[in-house]
Amino acid sequence: MKLRVIWDTLMLKLQGSEKLKAALSLLKKYWLLVFYVSTIIYLEFVYRLWNLRSMSVDFIFPVIFALYTGVVLFLLSCILKEHINKIISIVITVLITIGYSIQLLYFSIFHTPLSLYSLSGAEDAIQFSDVMIAAVIKNILCLVLILIPLILLVILIRRLSFLRVRPPVLYSLLILCCVFYDVSILCVHLTAKKPVSQYSLYYKTSAPELSVVKLGLLTTARLDLQRLVFGFEQDDYALEEAIETIHIESVAKEEVIPTETYNTMDIDFDTLIANEKNEVKLDMHKYFSAIKPTNKNKYTGMFKGDNLILITAEAFSPYAISPELTPTLYKMSKQGFVFNNFYNPIWGVSTSDGEYVACTGLIPKTGIWSFYRSSRNFMPFVMGNQFKKLGYTTKAYHDHSYTYYKRNISHPNMGYDFKAVGNGLKIKNTWPESDLEMIEVTAGEYIGEQPFHAYYMTVSGHMMYNFDGNYMAKKNKALVENITYSDESKAYIACNMELEFAMKALIDRLEAAGIADKTVIAISPDHYPYGLSRDAIDELAGHKVEENFELYKSTFILWKKGMEPIVVEKPCSSLDINPTISNLFGLEYDSRLLMGSDIFSDTSPLVIFSNNSWITDAAKYNSLTNTAILTAGMEADADYVDEINKTVAKKLRYSAKILEMDYYGSIIAK
Numbered sequence: 001m002k003l004r005v006i007w008d009t010l011m012l013k014l015q016g017s018e019k020l021k022a023a024l025s026l027l028k029k030y031w032l033l034v035f036y037v038s039t040i041i042y043l044e045f046v047y048r049l050w051n052l053r054s055m056s057v058d059f060i061f062p063v064i065f066a067l068y069t070g071v072v073l074f075l076l077s078c079i080l081k082e083h084i085n086k087i088i089s090i091v092i093t094v095l096i097t098i099g100y101s102i103q104l105l106y107f108s109i110f111h112t113p114l115s116l117y118s119l120s121g122a123e124d125a126i127q128f129s130d131v132m133i134a135a136v137i138k139n140i141l142c143l144v145l146i147l148i149p150l151i152l153l154v155i156l157i158r159r160l161s162f163l164r165v166r167p168p169v170l171y172s173l174l175i176l177c178c179v180f181y182d183v184s185i186l187c188v189h190l191t192a193k194k195p196v197s198q199y200s201l202y203y204k205t206s207a208p209e210l211s212v213v214k215l216g217l218l219t220t221a222r223l224d225l226q227r228l229v230f231g232f233e234q235d236d237y238a239l240e241e242a243i244e245t246i247h248i249e250s251v252a253k254e255e256v257i258p259t260e261t262y263n264t265m266d267i268d269f270d271t272l273i274a275n276e277k278n279e280v281k282l283d284m285h286k287y288f289s290a291i292k293p294t295n296k297n298k299y300t301g302m303f304k305g306d307n308l309i310l311i312t313a314e315a316f317s318p319y320a321i322s323p324e325l326t327p328t329l330y331k332m333s334k335q336g337f338v339f340n341n342f343y344n345p346i347w348g349v350s351t352s353d354g355e356y357v358a359c360t361g362l363i364p365k366t367g368i369w370s371f372y373r374s375s376r377n378f379m380p381f382v383m384g385n386q387f388k389k390l391g392y393t394t395k396a397y398h399d400h401s402y403t404y405y406k407r408n409i410s411h412p413n414m415g416y417d418f419k420a421v422g423n424g425l426k427i428k429n430t431w432p433e434s435d436l437e438m439i440e441v442t443a444g445e446y447i448g449e450q451p452f453h454a455y456y457m458t459v460s461g462h463m464m465y466n467f468d469g470n471y472m473a474k475k476n477k478a479l480v481e482n483i484t485y486s487d488e489s490k491a492y493i494a495c496n497m498e499l500e501f502a503m504k505a506l507i508d509r510l511e512a513a514g515i516a517d518k519t520v521i522a523i524s525p526d527h528y529p530y531g532l533s534r535d536a537i538d539e540l541a542g543h544k545v546e547e548n549f550e551l552y553k554s555t556f557i558l559w560k561k562g563m564e565p566i567v568v569e570k571p572c573s574s575l576d577i578n579p580t581i582s583n584l585f586g587l588e589y590d591s592r593l594l595m596g597s598d599i600f601s602d603t604s605p606l607v608i609f610s611n612n613s614w615i616t617d618a619a620k621y622n623s624l625t626n627t628a629i630l631t632a633g634m635e636a637d638a639d640y641v642d643e644i645n646k647t648v649a650k651k652l653r654y655s656a657k658i659l660e661m662d663y664y665g666s667i668i669a670k
Contacts, residue, residue, distance in 0.1 A: 031160055032089060032160070033070055033071065033074040035149070036069070036070035036073040036074055036077075037066050037069075037070030037071075038149075039149040040062075040066040040096070041066045042148075042149065043096065043097075043100045043146060043149070043217075043218075044059070044062040044063075044066070044216050044217060044218065046100075046142060047217055048062075048213075050104065051104060051107045051108065058198075060187075061187065061214060061215050062215070062217075062218070062219065064180075064183065064184045064187055065215070065218065065219045066216075067180040067184070068177050068181040068183075068184060069218060071176055071177040075165075075173055075174070076088060076092065077089040077092060077162070078162070078163070079164060079165065079170070081164060082163055082164065083162075085162040085164065086157065089153070089162065090153065090154075093149060093150050093153050094150060097146055099221065100146050101143055103217055103221075104139055104143065105135045108138060108139050109132075109135050109530070110346075110530065112346060112610070113208040113209060113211075113212050113217070113220060115224050115348060115366070115368075116221070116225055116228050130464055130469040131463060131464055131531075134464050188202050196214075196612050196623040196626060196645065198214050198215055201215055202219075202223070205612075205649065205652070206227065206232060206366040206367060207610070207612055207652075208220055208224065208348065209611040210612055210623055213611075213624055227367070228367070261295060261296060262293040262295055262296065263293055263294050263295075263296060263300075263582070263589060263590065263591040263598065263601075264293045264591065264592065265588060265589070265590040265668070267590060267667055269285050269289035270289075272667060273285045273289070281663070281666065284654060284657055284663060287650065287654055288593055288654070289592075292592075292603075293591045293592050294579065294597050294601035295601050295602055296583070297583070297600050298600075299583065299584055299600040300583050300586055301584075301585070301586030302584050303520050303584045303585045303586075306451070306518050306520050306560065306585070307450060307453065307519040308454075308520050308585065309455075309519060309520070309521045309522070310359075310383055310455045310522050311455075311457075311458065311521070311523045312358055312359070312455075312456070312458070312526050313499055313523050313524070313526070314351065314461040314462050315461040315463065315492075315495075315525060315529040315531060316458075316524075316525035316526075316529075317554055318553075319489075319492070319529070319537075319541065320492070320496035320499070321333055321555065325479065325480070325493065325500070326499075328500055328503045328504045328507065329499070329503060332523070332557045332559040333555060335559060335565050336557065336558050336559030336560065336563055336565065337556075337559070337565075337566050338565055338567045339555070339558075340568065340569050341553075341569060341570065341572065342553070342554055342555060342572050342573065343549075343553055343554060343571070343572070343573040343607045343609075344527065344552055344554035344573065344574050345552050345607070345609045345610055346528065346530065346552065347363075347364045347610050348366055348610065349370070349371075349405075351405065351526045352369060352371045352372070352405040353371070354525070354527045355371060355457060355526050356370050356371040356374070357574045357577075358524050358526075358578070359382050359414065359455075359578065360374065360379065360382055360578060361381060361578030361579050361594035361596045362595050362655045362659065363575065363608065363655040365655070365656040365659050365660070369405070369406065371406075371407075372405065372410055373659055374410060374659060375410045377413075377664065377665060378662060378668070379413060379415075379664065380589075380668050381582065381589050381590075381594065382415065382578070383414075383415075383455065383578070383581065384396065384411075385415035386588075387415070387587075388415040388453075390587075392452055392453045393446050393449040393450075393452040393453070394452070395416060395419075395446050395454045395455070396411045396416030396418040396419070396454070396456070397419050397420065397425060397438055397442050397454070397455070397456050398418075398421075399420070399425065399427060399434065399435060399458065399459050399460070400421055400432070401420060401421055402419075402420035402422040402424075408420070411455075414455075425441065425442070426441065427441060430471040430472075431469070432459045432460050432472055433460065434460060434472065434475075434498055435456075435458045435459070435498045435499050435501075435502035436460075436498055438456070438458070439456075439502040439503075439505050439506050443505075443506060444509075447509055447510065447515070448513060450515065457526075460472045460496070460499055461492075461496050461498075461499060461529070463529070463532075464531055465489075465491040465492040465495065465529075465531055465536070466487065466488065467487065467490075472494065472498045473490075473491035473492075473495050474494075475494075476494040476495070476498065477490075477491075479494065479497055480493050480497070485539060486535075486536060488532065488533060489532070489539050489540050492531075492536070503521070503523075507521075510561075517560065517562045519560065519561075520559070520560045520584075521559050521560070522557065522558050522577070522581060523556070523557040524554075524555075524556045524557070524574055524577055525554055528551060537551070548611075548613055548624060549609075549613070549615065549620055552609065556572075558584075568599060568600075570599060570617070571605040571615045571617060572599045572605060572607065573596070575595055575596030575607075576596035576599050578594060578596060579596050580596075580598050580599045582598070583598040583600065583601070584600075590668075593663075593664070595608075595651045595654075604616060605617050606644070606647065606648075608648055608651065609623075611623050612645070612648055612649075614648055616631075616644060617634065618631055618640065619641065619644075621641055621644065621645070628641045
């Protein structure tokens with residue numbers, strides 16, 4: 001009521017001015033156009049400040065795109081009768097409000113934008129009511145801010161005009177829409193044609209996290225829908241030229257690479273290239289034949305013939321390890337391989353994508369459930385299939401739902417006899433479930449069946465981190481009560497105590513069977529603990545954590561009883577786990593066909609992040625700021641940065657193509 005009084009009073013005071021009257025008359029006719037444009041700009045501003053906590057000159061692109069989008073929405077709201085136009089405008093505003101609210105909450109939970117494809121499995125990602133309730137409470141102020149345009153529309157709707165626009169004006173608006181669209185596209189074309197530019201994100205590359213920053217959330221969602229409906233061929237910068245250059249430099253015809261020196265398989269790329277009719281596969285044959293394989297080295301076959309227990313640990317991090325509270329994990333992290341610069345980037349589908357990277361050595365394709373999609377493909381390099389081929393017993397377990405993230409389909413395809421809750425794994429029904437119980441009821445299924453390879457996906461470290469709704473935190477609360485941290489941080493550590501107990505029980509079983517010194521245990525997280533607030537992460541780290549690189553710095557435990565500690569300073573990531581383990585066990589694999597590399601080879605390191613940032617031994621490149629920070633004592637220039645950007649773009653492209661086209665199945669004998 002107060003808003004209406006203010007509006008009427010303002011109109012009375014201004015009605016004496018002819019120019020103002022004319023302006024107000026025009027505004028009265030086209031207020032809805034101004035409303036749509038202002039609403040989009042406002043919501044982009046709120047989303048960016050709240051979730052991304054930064055503003056930059058890139059915000060001009062959401063503003064420019066808002067102009068023609070506003071005209072389109074206005075046209076949809078002014079071509080029918082007034083009462084119908086009114087309904088349409090409310091529906092449009094409600095949908096925009098819901099869209100931004102959902103994206104806000106999803107990003108708050110998973111720290112990545114929600115793709116439309118991922119909605120098909122969203123029930124898995126957000127099935128926990130406590131997680132959603134906590135996200136709403138955490139973001140309640142921002143949700144209220146997002147509601148403001150809708151509230152204003154509802155309050156003023158009876159005082160405003162929704163008349164149908166007549167044809168002459170309609171044509172003018174269509175022309176205006178085209179002009180605004182052309183201006184926005186021109187601005188996109190004016191940006192540098194590099195993998196991290198607006199141009200590349202609009203036409204060539206699918207990187208939603210980066211696209212939201214550089215193009216805006218609404219445009220990113222539109223591109224997502226467009227690519228989902230019409231398909232999308234991801235490209236990279238100067239691809240053909242880059243391929244030709246690499247081919248000449250690395251696989252000139254006179255160069256013969258001895259197969260006993262490199263981790264390669266007997267793949268006749270020359271014949272494949274000569275006979276290939278499919279242009280995309282031909283491109284792939286040329287690319288992979290041009291890649292220099294990684295060399296065998298002094299660590300090749302170090303664990304040959306040993307057993308392997310591979311674990312993807314839910315939200316595990318260095319913050320969960322201490323000599324006092326987790327002595328087993330601490331021992332394993334210090335008495336095996338010690339990776340001081342290991343990173344665990346987060347990808348679009350969080351847990352599932354993190355698991356996919358560690359298991360396959362491939363980068364997930366943006367916008368789809370890559371692990372589930374891989375179930376249609378031949379996957380020769382995953383550990384299950386590699387060890388199964390050698391006659392190993394291969395088992396896989398997950399202490400949550402059998403069908404969660406469709407692991408019931410993807411994991412058997414990796415060569416595992418897979419059990420989880422609801423299909424062969426019987427443990428207490430709690431949330432989250434116990435890693436310790438999972439180990440206790442499953443270890444006997446493979447210990448004694450040597451050689452064996454067991455894979456675990458844990459769940460005890462799952463958010464939310466509190467002592468009320470999280471059973472694991474509550475169970476182990478007494479063990480962390482004397483730590484001088486907040487309850488949130490204490491709850492996180494308490495959850496991970498269950499993994500400590502599980503590892504203690506597992507090693508005890510191996511010791512009792514006399515095979516601890518013949519069994520390698522590898523543990524890596526699926527993602528950093530994004531269920532923790534940034535304040536809690538800073539508290540656990542003991543300082544404010546930098547968000548583009550340091551936030552993803554993590555731990556990779558690779559340990560066998562009796563081995564001498566080996567410290568590794570080389571930058572590496574979860575993408576390198578598969579080829580590194582393959583090399584250590586002396587497995588037959590082709591290093592050219594994986595996106596990561598054996599950490600112990602002399603290949604230059606490359607850590608790739610989902611927003612196209614990267615780390616090498618020479619520099620750290622931040623795609624959000626388009627800046628590179630040189631490593632002390634190293635040299636790099638603009639050409640070097642550009643070259644690594646091309647390499648990153650190609651890895652993203654060809655990793656997606658391997659998944660899309662079942663590429664392994666077409667070139668490797670089954």
